[in-house]
Amino acid sequence: MSGSFSVFARELKLAWSGGGGAALPVGFFAAAASMTPFAVGNEIGNLQIAGPGVMWIALALASLLPMERLFQADLEDGTLDAYAGSGVGMEGIALAKTLAHWIATGIPLAFIAPILWIMLQGPPEQVLFVIGAALVGSLAFFFFGSIGAALAAGLRRGGLVIALVTLPLYVPTMIFGAAALYAAAGGGDWGQPALLAGAVSLFGIATSPFAAAMALRMAID
Amino acid sequence: MSGAGASSLALEVENLAAARGLRVLFEGLAFRVSAGESLELRGANGSGKSTLLRILAGLTRPHEGRVRYSGAGPGDSEEAAQHYLGHLDAVKPTETALEQARFWARYFARPQDVADAAIKRVGLANRKSVPGRGLSAGQKRRLALTRLLIEPRPVWLLDEPTAALDTEGRTLVMQLVAEHRAGGGIVIAAVHGEGFANSRILDLSTLKAAA
Numbered sequence: 011m012s013g014s015f016s017v018f019a020r021e022l023k024l025a026w027s028g029g030g031g032a033a034l035p036v037g038f039f040a041a042a043a044s045m046t047p048f049a050v051g052n053e054i055g056n057l058q059i060a061g062p063g064v065m066w067i068a069l070a071l072a073s074l075l076p077m078e079r080l081f082q083a084d085l086e087d088g089t090l091d092a093y094a095g096s097g098v099g100m101e102g103i104a105l106a107k108t109l110a111h112w113i114a115t116g117i118p119l120a121f122i123a124p125i126l127w128i129m130l131q132g133p134p135e136q137v138l139f140v141i142g143a144a145l146v147g148s149l150a151f152f153f154f155g156s157i158g159a160a161l162a163a164g165l166r167r168g169g170l171v172i173a174l175v176t177l178p179l180y181v182p183t184m185i186f187g188a189a190a191l192y193a194a195a196g197g198g199d200w201g202q203p204a205l206l207a208g209a210v211s212l213f214g215i216a217t218s219p220f221a222a223a224m225a226l227r228m229a230i231d
Numbered sequence: 232m233s234g235a236g237a238s239s240l241a242l243e244v245e246n247l248a249a250a251r252g253l254r255v256l257f258e259g260l261a262f263r264v265s266a267g268e269s270l271e272l273r274g275a276n277g278s279g280k281s282t283l284l285r286i287l288a289g290l291t292r293p294h295e296g297r298v299r300y301s302g303a304g305p306g307d308s309e310e311a312a313q314h315y316l317g318h319l320d321a322v323k324p325t326e327t328a329l330e331q332a333r334f335w336a337r338y339f340a341r342p343q344d345v346a347d348a349a350i351k352r353v354g355l356a357n358r359k360s361v362p363g364r365g366l367s368a369g370q371k372r373r374l375a376l377t378r379l380l381i382e383p384r385p386v387w388l389l390d391e392p393t394a395a396l397d398t399e400g401r402t403l404v405m406q407l408v409a410e411h412r413a414g415g416g417i418v419i420a421a422v423h424g425e426g427f428a429n430s431r432i433l434d435l436s437t438l439k440a441a442a
Contacts, residue, residue, distance in 0.1 A: 088319025
């Protein structure tokens with residue numbers, strides 16, 4: 011237990027000390043969403059149709075960006091061998107690393123989401139809901155992403171593998187999360203899709219560490 | 232748990248076989264190493280020394296056969312009995328030497344001053360605030376050795392522990408191994424050149440030729 015917790019604390023520190031691991035995903039998210047009005051036109055009607063969906067896609071893809079390095083550095087420098095050879099379960103390591111990276115990157119993503127929401131003509135009274143939705147959604151994106159990250163850890167250009175493995179797992183969150191955002195934007199009842207998105211995230215948190223651990227054990231074999 | 236006093240400990244290997252791709256590295260390998268003994272793995276590059284160590288550490292699954300730790304104490308899992316030091320040093324470029332040693336102390340739930348003492352013991356006291364990327368290959372190897380000192384474990388699996396080390400560093404490894412064995416520990420190491428004092432030797436090259 012102390013093993014997983016110390017890995018969590020270390021990853022959190024490394025994520026912030028190494029020149030801001032969150033900068034690229036946050037920049038990507040902001041850029042993708044702020045380009046949208048130029049592409050779909052700034053008529054309020056257009057943005058209200060495209061805005062929430064584009065924002066949700068941008069969040070998913072931004073969450074995918076840091077995945078390639080999630081386990082790769084530890085595999086390359088022998089740290090995974092040291093973890094695995096010392097009796098701390100790989101499940102705990104995968105959970106600790108993914109959670110630390112979500113805190114370092116996913117939470118900043120969620121906190122810039124309201125700015126983009128307003129830029130895309132979403133109703134300002136829903137910003138708290140948008141933060142919550144982005145927190146819940148990015149949790150699913152990071153945890154399902156960690157499975158792809160673990161499978162691709164030993165590959166030289168693993169990004170494509172990560173996308174291929176992970177994007178199908180993103181689909182439920184994509185559907186329910188976007189549905190909740192559209193409901194919120196239209197003043198409707200967002201409760202049901204939001205709860206379903208939350209359930210998918212919980213499922214991801216509960217299961218992906220086991221899948222990632224299995225893939226990591228194969229990577230070091 | 233402590234390495235010292237675990238005198239009934241033994242590591243037993245039965246009918247072990249390993250393959251890399253289609254190539255058989257070794258098969259029918261059997262040996263037993265008891266408390267206080269060391270076993271040097273020798274053989275040409277590619278003869279399977281590293282693979283054998285990884286199998287003993289539980290990192291790689293053997294093609295056939297099994298590894299058993301007996302007398303590791305009740306309730307101990309197989310992994311809790313050993314340290315594996317591969318040829319990669321697990322050194323992070325941005326953390327200082329002392330931070331990394333202290334991380335491993337926290338990881339193994341050991342007090343922080345154990346990490347400070349280990350840094351001194353491996354001769355990194357004057358380099359302790361240098362980040363990993365500023366350490367030489369030999370200093371990284373010394374930093375990796377601190378893991379052995381931070382958490383006492385009865386079985387040490389070392390893959391060319393003296394690689395990149397200077398004369399003084401090699402002497403240090405020999406001393407650590409001798410002390411560990413005197414305390415009832417087991418050392419299994421892939422070695423080129425100078426070996427440990429009165430150690431058993433397993434030559435994987437000849438083994439394969441015989442098989």
